[in-house]
Every structure is written in C-alpha cells, then in structure tokens.
Amino acid sequence: MRTVSLLLAGAATGVLYGLIAVGIVVTYLTTRTLNFAAGAVATLAAFTFGTWVQDGWPKILALLASLVLFGVGGGYLTGGVVMSRVRTASETVRVAVILGWTLGIAGVTALLYNTLLPVPALFGEGSIAVGRIRLTSHQFAVAVTSVLLAVGLSIFLRRAWLGLALRAVAEDRDAARALGLQVGRVEAFGWMCGMTLAALGGILVSPLVGGDIRTQNLLFVKVLAVSVLAGMERPWLALAAGVALGMAEAYLGGSGGAWTTNIDLLPFLLMIVGLALGPVLYGNRTREAH
C-alpha cells in the first residue's frame, strides 16, 4: 500500500512537470522554437494574478485577465513583433533572441514585484483524499485540468483545421503559404497559444512550487528533459512522461542509497535514454539543414 501511495503522490507532482511540458511541446510544434521564455512569462503571469486577487478581483477574472494580457498580448509581442523579424535566422540565433527576451521579462518581473509574492491557489485550499493520501483540491484540480488540456490539445493539433494549420506553418512555411494559409497570422497565433499555456502553467503551478528563481530553473530543466523524452511531438505523451518522472522520483527518492542523493540526475538519465532510443521509438526524426 505504501508503494501505491508513493506512486500516487509522485504522479501528483509529475502532473506539474507534464503540464508545463505540454506548453513547451505545443510551442515547439507551432513555432519550431524552444520557448525558453516560458518560465519567465509563467512567473510574471502568476505574480500578476496574485496581485490582482489580493486587490480583490475575483479569481476567474484575474485568471482571464492574466491570460489575455500575457498569453495573447505577450504572445503577439513575442511572435508577431520580435520573433517574426528573426524568422530567417538560424536556430541558434533565434534561441539567443528568446533568451534575451527572457532576461527582459524576468527583469520586468523583478521591477514590478519587489517581494516574493505567494500566489493564491486557483482552486482553493481544501483537501481531497485520493487513496490513502490527501491532496489539496488545487492539486487535484490541476491534475484534472492537465489531463484535459493535454488530450484536448493533442486532438486539436491532429484533427482541427486550425491546429493542422499551426503545425503546417511550422513545418514548412512556404509550402503552407502555397496551400493558401496566412502564414504570418498563423505564426503569431502559434506564439499566442504557447505563451497562454505558459502563463496558465505558471498560475496553476506557482502556488505549489514556489517562486524562487532557482526552484524555477530546476523545474524548467526537468520539463525540458520530459519534453525531449516525449519526442516534442505529442502533448499527451509529454504529460505521460511528466507523470512517469514524478512517480519514479517519488519511488526512488527515499529508497535510500545512491538514488537518494542523486535523484536530481534521474530526469537527465531518462532523457539520454530517450534520445538514444528515440529513433527506435518515434521513428527517424533527424532532419538536415535544408
């Protein structure tokens, strides 16, 4: 029974990794860029949400306002204004642009919010029993939301016309234009989706993880590992990989011995294994420069 409780608790943590990984994967699918700015946007959105709730706004309103401001607005700014201008640049340059952008966003956050703001939990503070463990209702709701999001996005990106358009534009811009798509707008929309997911991730996850920058860095690194493990292709797989990582961490973390001290390495070992097995599991994904 203890094992089951451990795995359940681990899954609850893993869902958080998965949620953010879904955002990263979706952004990659729609923009072919690794969204290094996700963490900074998440923090900014979470702090803003927290401030507005503190000022008395109803949570739903604060949530929607944050998502619109940072997701839609921020996404447009990132995609339509900044990234569109370096569209023809190589991947390395675009990563550097995103990194500079991230620095700017993090700086803005530090300017606006001088103290560490505890972010209120969107879904309340009550607790729910799941098996033999108790989770907060927020945790539980986040888990449910993540599953719905991951599955929903997967379907959206594979079946819906808009989802296909997003992916098509990212796959091959000129060919997509040849098919009649408005590539500029679709690309901007792709960034909006990515940033909205990042902002949402921040608002949902911050109350649980905390806003300290080192914690966020660690979390982001794990999320990267999870995304790679999932092959940067399918959102639902990203969520599943996150949950799997969480469960592995929980199970191995307190088992004593070498795993206890080196538990931080687990995501990377899994990632290396995943990349090594990648061509076997996911088909040949290597692409040349052209």
Added chain:
Amino acid sequence: MLRERAGVAGRGRPGKWVSAITLSFLVASGCGASEQAIRLNSATGQRLSSPGEQAAASGTSQSGAGFEPGEAATDATQGAGPGVNADSGSSSDANSGPSPSAAKDSGAKGGSPVGTGASPASANGAAKAAGAGGPATNTPGPAAPGAPAAAASARTGPTDVGVTDRTVKIGTFHILSGPLAPLTGKDTFPAFQGALDEINSAGGINGRRVEFVVGDTRIDPPTGLAAVKRMVEQDKVFAITGMFDPYTCNVVGAYVDQAKVPVVGCDGSLPDTWGHPWLWTLGAGQKSWSHVAAKFMVEKGWKQVDLLTHTDASYDPGIAEFKLAIEAGGGKVKRVIRVPFDQADYTPQLVQIQSDNPEGVFQWLHPDQAIKLLLAEQRAGYKPNQVFSPESAPRAVPQSVGKFAEPFYIFGSGKAWDNNSKDPGWQRALSVVRQRAGKNVDFHNWPGFSYTAIMLFAEAAKRVGPDLTRNALKQTLDSGTFQVDSFFDLRWDPAHKCPSSYRLAFLQFVDNDYKELAPIDDPYAGSPERTCY
C-alpha cells in the same frame, strides 16, 4: 558569384575601421567611463580629515543601488587640490543620484597608505621619513603602488589604508538586486545600516566615524569578487564587514589572504569560507549543527530518527556527522531522505517517513521547503516529532500552518532572532534595527549576521585602540573572545578552520510565539576532527 557577395558585403574596408573605432572606444570608455560616472554622482565638497592631509582623487564608487532611493548610500569623492577646508561634519550630500538617507557621507581618501604589508611596529610611534609626508601628495587616479608611508603620530592620523584620524572606511556587500534580493538584501542591508548608525551615534570607533561603500553582488560570485576587489583597490577600504552573501564569501578567501584585508563576519555555510587567515566566519558550522541537533533529539528520547534534507551535496559532511552523533547517543538514523528543491508536494517524502514511524525527524531544509513539508503534514494529519535547522527561521514557516506546527523546535547560532525574544541583548539589537532601519525589516538569521558582523568589527577595532591597523585588528580578533548582542561568545583559532562558537540557541514555537529553551553546546567542541574543516 564572388562579386555578388562582395556587393552584399561591400563594407569590408569601412567595417574594419568601424570595428577598430568601436573597440578603442569601448576600451577607452572602460577606463574613462568609470571616472565619468563617478563625476556624475559626486558629492559636493569633500571631506578632509585633518589639515595635514590630502584628499587623493582616486575614484570611489558605489555599486548597485538599494531598493528604493534613500537606502542607497552614494559615496564618491572628488579629488581636490591642497589645503581645502577640513570639515568632518555629518551633513548629507546632495547627489545627482538617489539621495542618501541620514548621513552616509563618504570620507575623503586617507593619506597615503602605509601599505598592506607594513608591520605594526612601523606604524606605531616614530615618524617615518619614507617620502613625502604632510600635504604634498596629491595622487589623482588610482593610487600608485608603494606610496610613501606617511606615518602620523602614534595616536591619530592615518594608521592604515582607509583609516584617517576622523574616519574608518569599510566595505560591505549584499545581494541588492536579482530575484533573491527580497529574501536577503532587503533585510540584511538595512540591518547593517541600523547597526552602523548605532555605532556612529555612540561615538564611532575610538572617535573615528565609520563610513562605508556597498557592493551589489547579484548573488554572482565573479561579480561579488569584482565588488570586493573594487572596494579594496579603488575605494581603499580598511576592512570588509557587515555583509551577507555566502557565495561571494566562498570565493574571496584567496584574494583577501593575499591582499591581507580583513573580512569580518561571513556566514560559514559554504566550505571555502573556512581556512582563510583573513576571513572570520560567524557561528557554528554545519557539523556543529548536526551534533547539537542530535544531542537535542537524543535527550528528548528520540532515538530512532529520520533525516530529511535537500540534495545539495555540500551538506554531506553534516549528514555524516549527524549519523555519527546519533549513533554515539545510542540511537540510529533509519533513513536519510533527500528532496530536490523544486519538489512541489512533500507527500511522497511524508509517506516514506510515516512508514518508518520514527521517534523524531531532523528537518534540515530551506524555509520554502519547510513550509511545503508542513503543509503536507497538515493535509495528511501526520506530524512526527521534528526539529528544524536554522534556515527555517522566518516566522512565516511555523505560521504557514497555524497551530498545527506547534510545538515547533528550531535552533540557531544567534541567541534568538524573533521579534519577541526576551533576551536583553537581542532586544537591544532589535530595537536598534527597528529604530534606525524602520519597521519593515524582518530581523532573523541572515540580517542577524550582517548586524553581528559590523558590531563585532566595531568592538574588535575599539579594542585595538587608536593605532588601528589591519594586522592589529587581525591579532585582536584571533586572540580575544567577543560577545555581540545577537550572538554567543565568538572566538577563532588562528587558522580559522574551526567554528567561532559552539553554542546554539534552541527555541520552541508555541502559543504563536517563540519560547527560549536552554542553549546547547556542541559536545565535540574540543575535537578538531569532528568540528573543524
């Protein structure tokens, strides 16, 4: 094809010139810009210590800025010609930058330095004829090495770098910007300033007013080291104290040993802070923490215990010592659990602890981790007997779960750090900080370090007497015992490998307040292998 490309990149030749000019500009500005920036910030007038002296016009700088205007101490001197009025008043300067709050004015450069390697004997007593004394030297720009030793008369006058007969100039560094600033510099810097105000209003150090320059380390070691070097080489401070940044403390040791500049009051949490003859750390090290925690638990009858800590490998020695100490007390550590910093929910760890059913748990965690643990415990309705390490000092930790946390045991190097402690020494420290630095300062462990550091420095410097030199300060610190309001007895071994104090305060949070229990001494205090690094 080639020509087409040449057309595109037709700026080959002009590009070279552009790059050369840009480069020279950047390089030149590297030299000149700092001077320019200082002129922008310069105070009006300058402070001269005595008629016999010269204000050297080297650039002083104040790096970084405080949180809001008014906290930053701008400090700049403008060089001047000879024979300017001597004024050692305390009016605040009108700066173009943020205006400083009450008198953090800067001192003029002292006269020519004695030189860092000068033996105390030569600084005492007899006047030296090693070159120009008196008003002759006016050294613009960085001080030339080997400036003549203008030894003043024995009692007053400049006795060492950064010391004049009216002022002592110190440097300090804090984490003033960046994401961790609200947790650290926001409180540590005002605590330092409060202590400094208190010292100055009580007459300074043997009549010498203490002035300071502050550096922002941004919690980045190379930046911190640069700030320290700037303070030593450009600002010519006498010593560095009142600081808080463990990462910078961790990297400055080799440099300050070579430069023979005292650095007084680093916290000793990182391993390379130890073993430097010119760096004095405060309080007990992690090995002593382990011993004391184990002793507390064993005395309470908690012998089958667990240890929960984070994955930071620099805590390995402490973990090993904890195991040894528990076993020496007849107990056993059933399990050591290490948790990553970004773990959101501590339920998995709690499940494991619960399955062990230990008599006690040593929770060696950072404050945000401790909060998450307590929240998980509250949800699960399971709270083992537990004692927390000093990092969990902020009140927010036990208050995160209200009454559920009580009794909440914790220990620390300082006598107590809570606002309501009854210890008169602590109360004094608290009132000083409140009065001088305002009510917003959360005065706990870390600001306590800054406060203690500057108080300790002042006390040691006072004991040295009027002939204040670096070597004399080192000798005094290394051979005496010091009591500062907020810390227990502090004393150092010459190699600085052992903790400065082996006594730790124990507290219990109950009825929404901290209650002091009996302090505990490290039982291995005498044995270097078990406590020293």
Added chain:
Amino acid sequence: MSATRHGNGTALAAKPFRVTSILPWYLGVGAAVTALSLLTSGYWAYVIDTVAIFSLVALSFVVVSGYLGQMSLAQTAFMGLGALVQARLVAIGHLPFLMALPITLVVVASAAVVVGLPAVRLRGVNLAILSFGFAVVAERVIFQKWLLSGLYLSGIPFGRNGLGSAWFENEQHFSLLVISTVTALMVVIRALGSSRWGLLVYSVRDGQATAALSGVNPTRVKLSAFVVSGCLAGIAGILYALLLQRAGWEDYSAFNSITYLAMSVVGGLLHPLGALLGGMMYFGVPQLFSTVSFLRGSQFQVLSGLLAVAVLVLRPGGLASLALGRRYELHLVAPRRRPHRPPLPSPASGAARPSPRPAGAVNGQGRREMDALRRSCQAPTASALATLRSRTGERPVR
C-alpha cells in the same frame, strides 16, 4: 526551416587569407588591453581578465555554433573539466603545470567527442537539450562526486604559484598571461576559419549529405570541431580557476551554458571579434554600470535583455557583423528576397553588362515558390501539411 537555405559559407573562406594581414589588429588590441591592465589597478586588471576569459568561452561557441552551426550547451562541462582536472593534477597531484596541461586537454577532448557523437545524428533542439543534459551530469557526477571526492564540495585551491611562480599572484602580471593566451587563440581560430579545415566545417554545416557526396567525412569533421571548441572551453576553465584561485564546481554550473550561448550570439558567432564583444557585454559593461547608481540591477537586466533582442533583430550576425559587415552573418540568415539586380559594370570592361533577366519562373522567387509547392505535395503522410492538403483539395490558392 527546411524551406530556407542558409548562406553559402564558402564565401567567408573564399577571400585569400594570410595570417600576417590580421596579426597587426590582434596584436594591437592585445597590446592596448595589456597596457590598460598594467596601468590601472588590480581591480581593472581583474575585470579585463574576466572579460578575456569569457571571450574565450564565446570563442568556443564561435567554433561549434558559428563555424559548425550546432547548438551545444555543454561548454560549461568542458570548462569545468579543464579546471578541475588541471587543479587536481597540479594542486593535489603536484605535477608541473605544463606537464599536466596535455593530460587535461586529452580528458576534455574525450568529453567533447562524447558530446559530439550524437551530434552526427541529432540536430537543433534535441542536440541542445542533450548537451545540456550532459552538462548537468558533468556537474553533478563528474565534478561533485569524482573530481572533488573527499573534499565535500569545497573547491580545490588553485593558487597562481601552481603556474610555477608566485609572480602571477599579482593581478596585473596574471593578466599578461591571460591576454596573451586569449589573443593567440583568437588568431588561431580566425586563421582556422579561413583555412581548408574551415571550408570542410562550413560544408558540413551547410549540408551534411551534400558534403558527404563530395567526399567529406562529416563525422570526422564534426568531431574535430567539437574537440577544438571543447579545448577552447577547457583552457578558459583553467584560466578561470586561476583567476579565482580556486576550482569549484559551482562556477561551471550547467545553467551558465545558456547564458554563455546568448552572450556569444549577441557578440557574433562568426568572428573572434564577436567573441570579444560578447565577453565585454557580459561582464565588462555591467561592471562599468555598477558604478552608476541611478541604474538599479533590475533595470539594467531589462535593458540588457531588450538590447540583446534589438541587436539580433537588427543584425542576426551580432555585434561583430555590425562592425565587420554582413559577410559575417551569411550563414546565420537565409538570403533575403531581393529583386535581381544586374551586376555593376566593372571599371575594366568599360561598357554596361547586359542587364535584365527574363522575369517569371526562372528567377529566385519563383523558383522558391515552385519548390515549396513541390514540397507540399511530397510531404510525409503524417505531417500536417499533407493532412491539410488532402482536406483542402488539390488547388493551391494564391
């Protein structure tokens, strides 16, 4: 990005090149910087040293990300390996510095091969994250557990007398060593960039398959580039440890790789000047501004971030391409769509060349569109393109 072609890198190497033509520049700047360091205080010497060392790190990015075009985030691993192995051999093993150096470089080179091998098959994002993973493993396992074993994570004190003499303890003397080393390496890398080896590397960058058809062994070329880049980073690590006088693991944390990458790209990935400018922007300029108190740390952070974005938007080639010309960003940007212009009449010919080319499908733009159309028909079945096509039917709408 399969639709766009990046610039022909051979253009960079096509200029006839002699090392002596560039020596005056490098020696001149090196001498100026040395003079600056000797004439000012130890503090500025320290700043100059730090800038030089970060420039060397950026130089390692020039080789792997500029010349070879791969995004590698493992540079801190190589730095740390260099620093810790050398420190261990010299400070603890008591080997003479110069004897330990080749051993260290062999270790670093081996690590570079380990990182470079997957690079043969992986590209872009996946390689970046994998190399980052390697850097994390290096930090946690190799540095903390193996190289610092028994030291409980305190660093290895690496005094300058490890260099053979305490003369280097003076910051200004040490800066002589640092500046000369970095200058020499910059000359070497610049020369390599225009050499036959450079041509091979560019050809692999511009198209592995095509290069292989021309008889180039892409694996060997890629690995050699990784080894060069790794060794540069390793030397930077050694110098950095000597600068701080300790070799600790925290200074070589994997996260710094990301920052160093950004620094190098903003500086410019295709020329050593870019490396120098990157290093200056990263450490030198903030030090300058630290003396200006009206600019708070966070404001400065916002400014630097936005400035980096602005520079790259303006010139993807970074600051180096601002200074040296667009030639140094050709690889980093796909060619712009420009209406075809006739070549300028050369002075020698005396007469205008025949100018207008027939418009239509033969010109660059039309060709690109036809390629795109063809690709949209040939897209693999699982791709979104194919799905969309099958839904919207055959007619391509303009």
